[in-house]
Amino acid sequence: MRRRSGGRCEVRIGSARCKQRAEHIHHRFGGNGRRDIGPSMLAQNKLHLCAREHEDERLKRLRPVSWDEADWAATVVWERVT
Numbered sequence: 001m002r003r004r005s006g007g008r009c010e011v012r013i014g015s016a017r018c019k020q021r022a023e024h025i026h027h028r029f030g031g032n033g034r035r036d037i038g039p040s041m042l043a044q045n046k047l048h049l050c051a052r053e054h055e056d057e058r059l060k061r062l063r064p065v066s067w068d069e070a071d072w073a074a075t076v077v078w079e080r081v082t
């Protein structure tokens with residue numbers, strides 16, 4: 001996954017790719033103490049995020065527009081919740 005992102009935040013809002021350095025790993029299936037087993041281990045279920053957007057996601061200020069199972073993380077488009 002680190003190779004895929006190139007160390008850059010993978011958030012895309014509209015057509016704009018975030019240009020921040022990726023510092024956090026967001027797990028699609030978070031919580032429950034299960035993030036190291038099962039589906040969350042797959043690279044496609046992780047997303048490299050910059051610190052700011054990871055915080056925004058955690059606070060529900062940023063959410064994915066689509067949750068396409070086929071090719072999730074690299075193509076997911078996010079939107080700001082206002």
Ligand SMILES: [Zn+2]
Nearest residue numbers: 009018050053
């Ligand atoms: Zn970002």
